[in-house]
Amino acid sequence: MSQNESQTTITLADLIENVKLGGGSVITSNTELEPAAGPQASVAPAKYVEGKGQAAKSVFVYETRYIAGKPENQDEPKTAKKTVKGKPQTVVLIDSKQSELNRAEAAIEQGRQYGDEAVVKIPRAVVTYQTENGPVEYTDMELSHRIFDGHFRAGTIDGKLITENDDYRALRNCTPADMSALLNTAPAALLFGAWDSTRKSNQVRLRSALVGEIIGVLADQKRTGEEQQARRSGARVDAVAASVKLAPKDMESLVNDQEAELSPGNIGARRNEIKKAKADDRISASPLGLGSIPPSVEEIGGVACRRIIRSWVLSLASLRQLRFGQDENKNVAARALLAALGLNAIARAERELYIRANCDLIESSAPVVTLDQRFGEKKTFAPLTVEHTDQLLLEAIENAKKVGVADWNGQTFNVDGNPIIIKNATAEDAE
Incomplete structure (x- = not known):
């Protein structure tokens, strides 16, 4: 029997028990990665713009992180694995928290397009633009601010401004005491976070209960990150x-x-x-x-990493801040439903290790999934799979329906996009 087969899988009962007040703080999934071409290969981290105007340039982000050793005692799957004592090291940000969330949302949307039984049941909001080539849809899992995104707020429903629509008003008027309207219309906001930032008062602000990132520990800890950057040449024939x-x-x-x-x-x-x-x-x-464009060395290219780590954190403590009325049974069922959705998002995002050009990675070992049990105690589970978390999500949907807090049947909140916006859209980067 393999290690993964001997491990227990996380269940709905685990989620229900830990989204109750006083439950565990987080569920994490950590994976050791490596360059697909081998340890000799450099990887291309995410690029960010530093400065403005003519002084703007592309840079990588370097940080000092406390990096513990790789897990030991791989033959002890049911207990938290011990780690070698670590120390501060210089790392490069390969994929940011926001980028990882975008990948998770995109993976869910892809599953919906393939008709996967669990994700097609998730309620969503859709804004539709009419273009010369036909209608184009964008969902609340694709737009940055989810249901409160500017594309939704500028739209109409039945020819009237969406801001005058009673159903949309109910979404914007959600409070920490009752998030039921969002749960049954656009639950992505409750898991991935959202901010109704342009509203002059009573703004809904939701932190993301799910975060993830990929970091690389630089190969040479005696030199700065900038000193270790490779350069890429570009040309056109x-x-x-x-x-x-x-x-x-x-x-x-x-x-x-x-x-x-x-x-x-x-x-x-x-x-x-x-x-x-x-x-x-x-x-x-x-x-x-x-x-033609002659070959030139201009763009920053990649860095060599001695170790690459992908991590996800699903905050059960954050989910416990959400309420859906006065009935605690409904609160618990709704939180467990969102937790199941979060685990499904992790599993779907982890299934495809697609980052960017010149950043092809593979898994060095299986993900380590850990549930915090308070007071320093932890419990490990088998790696998350799409098949298992799909079933978990279906069970959570049925449980939420049974207690009367949510009825997910793939309902869609449809909004007509403002033609002024799509008419003036351009593919050029923002200045």
Whole structure:
């Protein structure tokens, strides 16, 4: 019998017991990862913008973290694994908390698209934009502020402003004493967090009960992170011509022909070049995707890591701050339902180790799932799987229905998107 087979799986009874007042604080899932190409390979961490305007540049984020040794006693699955004494070390942020949550939400949406029995039952809100190519939908699991996102707030229902709709008002008027409206309409906000930030008063603020991240322990602890950054070269080869330079009149003709396909910023920059050019000048067509770009070393590329760790934390303590009326049985059932959804989100996100280009990772060992039992006691469980957490979620849905706190049947809160927004949308990055 394998180690995983000998471990117990987390049950609905475990969740119910620990979302009651005084229960365990968290459920965690931690996994050792490594570069898919081997220890010699560098990985590309997330990039962030530092500075503004012309001074803006792409950077990696480095921190000092206390890193304990790898788990010992792998043959003791039912007790918390001991760790080697650790020390402060320099790490790089490979995937942030917000990015990991986005991956979890996307994995749930993917499951819905495949018709998975459990996730199709989750209530959701959808804003639909009418475009030249037909309707395009965005859900509250895709939009940054969930049901309180600007795309929802600018929309309409039955031709009237959504902010005047009684059902939407009920969502915005939820209080810590009763979150029932959100639970049965847009529960993503209760698990992943949301903030009705533009409302002038009575704002709903919900912290995320689920957080995750991936960090890499730098290979050389004697040098700074910046000193260990690799550089990436970039180039473009044009099989037709190494260089395409056009007279101002020809460039203007090309821009006019492609105006419907080019971004407003690109069009503006090209026309500004045309306006400043003399009749005998030649303008590079490289911004239009023509001609080669010589190899250059500009972008930060990757770093070498001696160890990579992915971690998830589902905060049961946060879920216990949510109430759904005065009946404690309903409160417990609703919290257990959200906890089951959180575990399903972890399992789905962990199933596909897709991060970004030049950051291909594999698991070095099975995830270690741990339930806090208070007073320093912990209990470990088998790694979370989609199959198991789907069943767990279905059981939690049925339990919540039985006590009368939630009835999840895949109901959708439909909103018509404001045509002004989609008309003026552009793929250009924000400045």
